[in-house]
Amino acid sequence: MTVRPPIVGAALWTAVMKNAGDRCECRGACGQKHDPNRRGVQSRCPLENGKHISKKGKVVLIAMPRDPIGEGDFTTAAQLPARRLAAMSTTCYDAVLAKIRKAEKAIPPQDDGLFAIDEYVVSKASQKQADVGAA
Numbered sequence: 001m002t003v004r005p006p007i008v009g010a011a012l013w014t015a016v017m018k019n020a021g022d023r024c025e026c027r028g029a030c031g032q033k034h035d036p037n038r039r040g041v042q043s044r045c046p047l048e049n050g051k052h053i054s055k056k057g058k059v060v061l062i063a064m065p066r067d068p069i070g071e072g073d074f075t076t077a078a079q080l081p082a083r084r085l086a087a088m089s090t091t092c093y094d095a096v097l098a099k100i101r102k103a104e105k106a107i108p109p110q111d112d113g114l115f116a117i118d119e120y121v122v123s124k125a126s127q128k129q130a131d132v133g134a135a
Contacts (some may be wrong), residue, residue: 003060004049012082016063020087024061030095047089061087065119068100
């Protein structure tokens with residue numbers, strides 16, 4: 001049983017789900033091993049589109065960029081071709097998004113300007129010379 005596609009971008013979403021076989025394509029980016037046998041082997045997420053899971057309800061897969069950091073903002077996903085998008089369950093998507101936001105917060109802030117400000121500080125001697133020339 002599949003879920004009805006979204007109103008906007010239905011053709012793209014359908015192509016992504018067809019490529020994924022209506023199954024979440026997460027292989028541990030969310031932080032879980034997705035190991036059905038619990039042997040520590042990395043495997044693909046078992047969640048399928050439209051299946052019912054207790055406490056979570058019906059699984060609905062979404063299309064997200066395969067490389068969310070390299071592709072830019074998540075809002076541009078509708079502009080990418082289907083081969084550059086992956087089907088993800090909302091659980092895996094939320095976990096990946098949280099990891100990305102945590103990594104972004106860990107990045108040190110950049111300088112305010114394009115160039116270092118120290119180059120353009122006027123020394124006191126030059127300032128006095130400018131005052132004399134203005135008089």
